Amino acid sequence: MVMANNIEKARVLIVGDSGVGKTCLTHLIAHSESLTRPGWTVGCNIEVKLHEYKEGTPHQKTYFIELFDIGGSLSHRNTRGVFYTTLHGIILVHDLTNRKSQENLRDWLFEILNKDGKDIRNLSCDNTFDPEQFLGSTQLPLLVVGAKLDLSEEKRKSNQLQKIGSIAEHCGSEEIWLNCRDSRSFAAGTTDAVKLSRFFDRVIEKKNHSRELPNASSDRRKHASAEAGNKISSQFT
Numbered sequence: 001m002v003m004a005n006n007i008e009k010a011r012v013l014i015v016g017d018s019g020v021g022k023t024c025l026t027h028l029i030a031h032s033e034s035l036t037r038p039g040w041t042v043g044c045n046i047e048v049k050l051h052e053y054k055e056g057t058p059h060q061k062t063y064f065i066e067l068f069d070i071g072g073s074l075s076h077r078n079t080r081g082v083f084y085t086t087l088h089g090i091i092l093v094h095d096l097t098n099r100k101s102q103e104n105l106r107d108w109l110f111e112i113l114n115k116d117g118k119d120i121r122n123l124s125c126d127n128t129f130d131p132e133q134f135l136g137s138t139q140l141p142l143l144v145v146g147a148k149l150d151l152s153e154e155k156r157k158s159n160q161l162q163k164i165g166s167i168a169e170h171c172g173s174e175e176i177w178l179n180c181r182d183s184r185s186f187a188a189g190t191t192d193a194v195k196l197s198r199f200f201d202r203v204i205e206k207k208n209h210s211r212e213l214p215n216a217s218s219d220r221r222k223h224a225s226a227e228a229g230n231k232i233s234s235q236f237t
């Protein structure tokens with residue numbers, strides 16, 4: 001039997017505006033069940049998911065994915081930076097019935113990357129932060145989740161992700177739309193379950209890669225910072 005403390009860990013941050021559904025989503029991922037009445041998250045709520053890396057291949061290995069579900073309320077803005085120091089992936093969550101919550105994902109990304117990659121701090125005021133370029137060069141895996149699909153008649157009918165102009169398109173990441181209160185949303189074998197599993201595989205690869213090359217990420221960061229400084233970024237929407 002594998003001892004729990006021999007299992008390696010990788011960490012994913014789950015961010016987005018208050019009330020978009022992060023705690024429901026986190027619970028669903030970790031426990032495969034729905035959570036009907038979550039309270040507002042104060043600080044950070046941590047859940048753990050056992051993930052089979054490269055399941056079904058000779059490289060299969062069990063990992064812990066630590067899910068850091070960050071309270072989205074504005075009042076915690078100044079203190080939540082402590083959670084951004086070690087991370088191997090980010091899930092950006094928005095509410096499909098609230099367009100503003102999608103637009104705000106850019107600010108969330110900036111808040112995290114700015115903390116993690118201190119080199120880009122000075123770019124905050126002159127609008128030159130380009131998340132796509134920065135993410136590309138840090139190779140930090142990203143997943144975008146649109147919650148409350150059950151409440152969005154329009155999105156349910158269209159039955160297709162409209163990625164054009166979205167942050168997922170801009171950053172070249174996958175996007176999932178779902179009802180976080182439906183325990184079947186990540187049922188085995190569904191497209192969304194496969195997307196999530198692939199995302200966690202990339203998170204683990206990111207972790208293993210940064211361990212192998214301890215200096216590489218800071219080199220890349222410097223490079224990204226220099227490049228981002230040369231580029232005027234556009235708005236997402």
Ligand SMILES: Nc1nc2c(ncn2[C@@H]2O[C@H](COP(=O)(O)OP(=O)(O)OP(=O)(O)O)[C@@H](O)[C@H]2O)c(=O)[nH]1
Binds near residue numbers: 018025040147151
């Ligand atoms: N109908 C529906 N309700 C949802 C869904 N996801 C979340 N909710 C509800 O939305 C409310 C807020 O969800 P939370 O998961 O607490 O939101 P949060 O993003 O964690 O909010 P903070 O902790 O304040 O940052 C709760 O009442 C949930 O039950 C969904 O997919 N569909």
Ligand SMILES: [Mg+2]
Binds near residue numbers: 024041
């Ligand atoms: Mg919460």
